[in-house]
Amino acid sequence: MSPDQLIKMTVLVVFSVNAVLAAVLILLKVVHRRRMRRHNLRRQRYLGVLSRHLSFENCTDPITESMAEDPAFLDALIDMRSAITGDEVSTLRTIVNRHGVIDRQISHLDSSFPLGRRLRAAVALAEIGDETAAGALMRHLEDREPEIRIQCGRGLGRIQWTPAIDQIVWRFSAEIPWVRARFSDTLTGFGPKATWPLLAYIRINHKHESKGPALAIRTLGQIQDHQAVGPLLEILEEADDLEIEIAAIEALGELGSPQALPKLHVLLDSTRWELRARAATALAGLGDPSTIPHMTTLLRDENWWVRRSSAAAIARIPGGVATLYEALDDEDPFAADAAAEALTDVGELVTARRRAETQETAEEPLLAHMSGGK
Amino acid sequence: MYEIMRWLGYGTIVYFILMQAYLVILAMLSGAALRRNHHLRRYGRVGEMLSSRTTPPISIVIPAYNEEAGIVDSVRSMSIVKYPRFEIVITNDGSKDRTLEALIEAFGLEKVRIPYRPDLECAPVRGIYRGRSGVDITVIDKENAGRADALNAGINAARHPYVLCTDADVVLDPDCLVNSMQRVVEDRDRTVGVGGNVRPLNGSRVDLGHLIEASVPRELIPRMQILEYLRTFLASRPGWSWMNALPIVSGAFGIWKKSVLVEVGGFSRGHLGEDMDLTMRVHRHHLDNKIPYRIVYEPAAVIWTEVPESTRVLKRQRIRWHRGLMTSARDFLSMTFNPRYRQVGLVSWGGFFLFEYLAPIIEFIGWFVIPIAWLTGALNGSSLLWMLGIAFGMGLMNSLVALLLDESYGYFNSPTDTSRLVVMAVIENFGLRQVTVLWRIRALIGGKETRSWGNMERRGVANLAKG
Numbered sequence: 001m002s003p004d005q006l007i008k009m010t011v012l013v014v015f016s017v018n019a020v021l022a023a024v025l026i027l028l029k030v031v032h033r034r035r036m037r038r039h040n041l042r043r044q045r046y047l048g049v050l051s052r053h054l055s056f057e058n059c060t061d062p063i064t065e066s067m068a069e070d071p072a073f074l075d076a077l078i079d080m081r082s083a084i085t086g087d088e089v090s091t092l093r094t095i096v097n098r099h100g101v102i103d104r105q106i107s108h109l110d111s112s113f114p115l116g117r118r119l120r121a122a123v124a125l126a127e128i129g130d131e132t133a134a135g136a137l138m139r140h141l142e143d144r145e146p147e148i149r150i151q152c153g154r155g156l157g158r159i160q161w162t163p164a165i166d167q168i169v170w171r172f173s174a175e176i177p178w179v180r181a182r183f184s185d186t187l188t189g190f191g192p193k194a195t196w197p198l199l200a201y202i203r204i205n206h207k208h209e210s211k212g213p214a215l216a217i218r219t220l221g222q223i224q225d226h227q228a229v230g231p232l233l234e235i236l237e238e239a240d241d242l243e244i245e246i247a248a249i250e251a252l253g254e255l256g257s258p259q260a261l262p263k264l265h266v267l268l269d270s271t272r273w274e275l276r277a278r279a280a281t282a283l284a285g286l287g288d289p290s291t292i293p294h295m296t297t298l299l300r301d302e303n304w305w306v307r308r309s310s311a312a313a314i315a316r317i318p319g320g321v322a323t324l325y326e327a328l329d330d331e332d333p334f335a336a337d338a339a340a341e342a343l344t345d346v347g348e349l350v351t352a353r354r355r356a357e358t359q360e361t362a363e364e365p366l367l368a369h370m371s372g373g374k
Numbered sequence: 375m376y377e378i379m380r381w382l383g384y385g386t387i388v389y390f391i392l393m394q395a396y397l398v399i400l401a402m403l404s405g406a407a408l409r410r411n412h413h414l415r416r417y418g419r420v421g422e423m424l425s426s427r428t429t430p431p432i433s434i435v436i437p438a439y440n441e442e443a444g445i446v447d448s449v450r451s452m453s454i455v456k457y458p459r460f461e462i463v464i465t466n467d468g469s470k471d472r473t474l475e476a477l478i479e480a481f482g483l484e485k486v487r488i489p490y491r492p493d494l495e496c497a498p499v500r501g502i503y504r505g506r507s508g509v510d511i512t513v514i515d516k517e518n519a520g521r522a523d524a525l526n527a528g529i530n531a532a533r534h535p536y537v538l539c540t541d542a543d544v545v546l547d548p549d550c551l552v553n554s555m556q557r558v559v560e561d562r563d564r565t566v567g568v569g570g571n572v573r574p575l576n577g578s579r580v581d582l583g584h585l586i587e588a589s590v591p592r593e594l595i596p597r598m599q600i601l602e603y604l605r606t607f608l609a610s611r612p613g614w615s616w617m618n619a620l621p622i623v624s625g626a627f628g629i630w631k632k633s634v635l636v637e638v639g640g641f642s643r644g645h646l647g648e649d650m651d652l653t654m655r656v657h658r659h660h661l662d663n664k665i666p667y668r669i670v671y672e673p674a675a676v677i678w679t680e681v682p683e684s685t686r687v688l689k690r691q692r693i694r695w696h697r698g699l700m701t702s703a704r705d706f707l708s709m710t711f712n713p714r715y716r717q718v719g720l721v722s723w724g725g726f727f728l729f730e731y732l733a734p735i736i737e738f739i740g741w742f743v744i745p746i747a748w749l750t751g752a753l754n755g756s757s758l759l760w761m762l763g764i765a766f767g768m769g770l771m772n773s774l775v776a777l778l779l780d781e782s783y784g785y786f787n788s789p790t791d792t793s794r795l796v797v798m799a800v801i802e803n804f805g806l807r808q809v810t811v812l813w814r815i816r817a818l819i820g821g822k823e824t825r826s827w828g829n830m831e832r833r834g835v836a837n838l839a840k841g
Contacts, residue, residue, distance in 0.1 A: 004756075004757060004760075007757060007760045007761060007764065008760055010764050011760050011763040011764050011767060014763075014764055014768055014771060015763070015767050017771060018767055018770050018771050018774060021771065021774040021775065021778060022774055024778065025774060025777055025778055025781070025792060025796060026789055026792060026793060026796070028778070028781055029781070029788075029789040029792045030789050032781065032784075033787070033789070115410065115414075116412075119414070147414050154422075176560065176561065177559065177560060177561050177562055177563070178556070178559055178560035178561070181426065181428040181559050182422065182426075184426075184428055185422060185425075185426050185428070215428070218427070218428070222427055304489065304491065308489070334489070337487070337488065337489040338489065340486065340487055340488055341488040341489055344486045344488055344504050
């Protein structure tokens with residue numbers, strides 16, 4: 001083929017492709033609009049059918065095999081599941097189980113269909129949350145697609161399928177951060193049932209990795225099971241990884257147990273500023289006014305983050321606001337600034353100014369501070 | 375001479391064919407990346423991040439200069455964005471109008487004295503204002519020194535580990551933060567920047583700072599820009615992002631890790647392309663120091679912005695953009711086609727240099743060389759036409775692919791809108807594109823006119839509500 005012929009051929013191909021693209025584009029717009037309209041109509045119809053089945057035990061409205069295959073039916077099912085609670089959820093499960101919807105979605109999930117279809121099946125199974133799907137959901141906790149793993153974890157959490165806890169916890173080390181974060185949410189949903197598996201995982205792994213165990217520790221903080229306080233204190237004692245230590249301090253703060261008080265007090269004097277700042281924040285979670293004098297010394301800390309964290313923590317403890325007012329007159333301007341910021345954050349500085357202005361009672365240091373002078 | 379003209383003529387045309395081929399390949403890559411994203415967006419559960427304690431908080435930093443007309447509506451629209459923990463930091467960049475007073479009145483702000491750490495260099499701060507009107511708002515009032523300086527001041531005052539740098543005159547999609555921050559949560563250690571999908575607002579219906587209905591405007595100039603934005607944000611950036619070689623995170627929507635901004639010195643003051651400059655400096659910093667990182671683009675993080683409606687304002691904007699590109703081309707010359715900077719130096723920045731920076735020069739030369747070469751017989755008339763046909767056809771293909779990719783977002787609901795854009799993809803090649811080349815050539819020549827930001831002359835989000 002000569003260069004001239006090649007050029008002409010290229011032009012022909014390029015313009016043919018363009019013509020096809022333009023036609024597809026317009027056609028797609030028209031078809032897509034019509035398809036979406038029909039999809040939404042079917043979705044509404046299915047919602048009606050499901051509502052009638054939920055309301056009347058002997059409802060004879062058919063749920064056919066083709067309906068159960070329809071994506072609009074799955075969307076309606078997901079909508080319905082989000083709108084109901086209690087006994088209605090188990091009734092819905094019985095209805096969909098009776099019509100083979102769960103089995104069909106399991107087979108879709110197991111298939112080699114494209115991502116969209118498999119993901120839809122995983123979401124539907126997670127929303128339905130029926131025990132018959134637990135096996136499939138467990139299998140797919142190791143699916144190649146991260147989003148499917150997340151949905152399977154979510155579904156197992158919804159069923160409260162306790163055998164899944166170990167498997168989810170032990171995947172912490174292998175997972176990408178996004179999935180790990182979602183698994184953490186799932187485990188929080190399991191509540192105290194996840195405490196000991198998480199502790200076992202942390203104990204075994206915290207010496208040689210940080211990401212997974214740190215998130216596991218934070219998950220314990222979210223679960224709010226006070227049984228974790230003792231083991232967390234031990235882990236904090238043993239740990240030599242900063243991320244693990246920070247996570248443990250934050251979790252202890254979330255748990256808010258007085259048992260952690262002595263250790264957190266010691267950490268206020270740590271040589272590492274990260275630990276001092278976190279310990280102050282954690283102590284605010286405990287809300288013990290006896291900690292205020294010790295924390296007040298941190299307002300003069302050399303590190304600004306420690307000053308800011310301790311001031312914010314003092315503001316959260318009963319009686320702390322009065323201490324911060326006093327700190328506005330501190331001879332260390334950095335301590336006064338930290339106190340002013342914390343008071344601003346809790347709305348006290350502005351409130352005090354208004355009060356001072358309306359009652360015409362001069363709160364000299366405070367007003368001077370707010371107007372920029374000192 | 376005859377031979378030179380012949381080679382120059384064919385060289386110019388081959389350059390344009392190569393440029394369009396590069397863009398079409400990029401569009402294909404973007405298509406593959408978006409296809410996957412489409413499924414995850416439809417069935418994934420990003421919304422779970424809203425109730426998760428693992429979701430990192432973010433500071434929204436907005437520079438404002440003479441934005442009295444729209445700033446309050448804009449901040450109100452931003453304050454109801456779906457995200458669990460965020461603050462809004464507005465920098466009043468020495469406005470000459472009542473921007474600061476409007477904010478104080480609307481949000482009940484009070485002047486406070488709180489610590490302000492100038493980690494990044496910026497003009498003197500005159501005062502800090504805070505309010506407790508249900509929205510966590512901080513206003514930094516400072517002397518005028520330009521957008522980059524105002525952003526730096528806002529970043530200094532930001533209290534969260536991630537900052538969204540945006541503009542005062544944009545409409546944020548309610549899900550834009552959660553969609554973009556998902557990319558951060560995916561890989562918090564490596565993700566240092568996330569870019570969003572900027573779309574023209576002109577022609578669309580806006581109410582109380584919210585987009586009600588998107589549609590294609592009747593005017594040709596904003597319509598042409600819709601096509602340009604679609605090509606850029608849907609047919610290029612997803613592909614670059616997939617390669618971790620995004621050469622620019624748009625100034626209208628860019629999320630950055632605050633610690634990284636401090637490490638690289640923040641935005642360059644007085645730079646006309648400060649967003650590109652920052653993105654490239656972040657790339658260079660990480661690649662030079664061999665620090666693992668990624669800068670990603672999230673097409674589902676959508677924000678809407680007003681684009682110029684008159685040729686006068688568009689000309690000023692394009693000259694400014696090209697001046698910014700010229701400065702960056704000079705500043706990052708050592709990265710261009712340098713294998714040390716891997717895909718950034720070789721593919722994205724290299725491509726940018728070759729097909730964005732040099733394009734107006736080569737096209738301008740082509741306007742003279744090709745006709746002369748044809749008249750002198752150095753170029754065969756028939757071959758010339760066919761080759762121009764290839765270049766034009768591939769350019770059209772790039773636009774059509776961008777429109778096709780936009781279908782998965784479904785913002786333009788009616789087939790009429792799509793048809794208008796298809797027609798625009800054809801007619802923009804006859805006149806409009808050539809005019810933008812002239813403006814970019816004007817930028818190359820320089821002069822006082824090309825060295826300032828100038829006024830955008832926006833109608834403002836508040837006024838669009840009436841439109």
